[in-house]
Amino acid sequence: MxxxxxxxxxxxMAGFATFVLCLAIHRWIGARKLTVAFLVISVACCLGMIAVGANQHQGWNARQMLVLYSFTWIGITIGFFPSRKILLEYSDEWRRGVKRDQYEYPARYPAAVCASVIVMDVLAFILAT
Structure with a gap:
């Protein structure tokens, strides 16, 4: 569809998804180098997804892979939303030079990321075929 x-x-759509993820990372973590790294990684992931999709036996084309990429990146952004406060706190401590022995990252935050990515990927699969 x-x-x-x-x-x-x-x-x-893919550019918007990349922009939203990079904007969220920059807002929540505040490190310009990390934001640029996410931008470069995003472009590499997009090109990699297109290449892998073309080599699959199903023969996914670039259009279908762009839909999957866009929905995945929006799913990652939505999944990181619940952990934004803890990311802001840890990045602020990191900028001030505070070192902790161990950073606590509750299990519900990675679960939220995984759940939102899975839901968005299923939706992308349905809309891309």
Missing amino acids: LARLPLAYLLL
């Missing part, structure tokens, strides 16, 4: 859109719209 979404894979039938023109390629320009799908590229805009």
Whole structure:
């Protein structure tokens, strides 16, 4: 369904998803180098997903992989939303030079990321086929 859109719209959708994730990372962590690293990693992941999708026996095309990429990145952003306060706290401590022996990251936060990515990927699969 979404894979039938023109390629320009799908590229805009992927660019928007990347922008939202990088903006969230920059807002919650505040490190410019990390934001740039996420941008580079995002572009590499997008190109990698397109290459892997083309080599699968199902033969997913670039349009379908762009839909999957966009939904996955939005799912990651939504999943990190509940942990934004703890990320802000830890990044602020890191900038001030405070070192902890162990950082506590409750199990519900990674579970939220995994759950939102799975839901968004299932939705992307349905909308891309």
